[in-house]
Amino acid sequence: MPALSNSSLNQNWFFRYKLYHLPFWFAYHYLWWVVTLGNPVKVFHTIVILPFALKYSFYVIFQALAVYFNLYFLIPTYLEKSRFTVYISFLLLTVLGATFCIVGGIISVPMPVAAPSPIFSDLQPASICFLAMPCPPQWQA
DSSP states (O other), X not given: OHHHHHHHHHHTHHHXXXXXXXXXXXXXXXXHHHHHHSOHHHHHHHHHSHHXXXXXXXXXXXXXXXXXXXXXXXXXXXXXXXXXXXHHHHHHHHHHHHHHHHHHHHHHSOOXXXXXXXXXXXXXXXXXXXXXXXXXXXXXX
């Protein structure tokens, strides 16, 4: 019987660590990107392009990790025990840490040097730069 329980734990690690929420995070950010740009097809094509896909993944995954760290570690450990100052301090450090990871990942992924894709032909440069991704010089206002 222990082999059965060990096997079931190995099969359910994905759900045990709440990773089934990651599709929600990707859908959530995709929908906000659609609201920003106004066209779901263009957003999908933009996310599929490799540099933008990597930047999008950095943004979503590190933001989700910060939220889960807060929900599953900081709140039970500090907030529920009325240690408000320590909780707020660690929460601010978590936000700063996630911010540095996101910005570091976004900056370190190289952008293509080629001209903008026809996908962006009717978009304003400011709407692309709003996405927290470094824009090529010809897109910056």
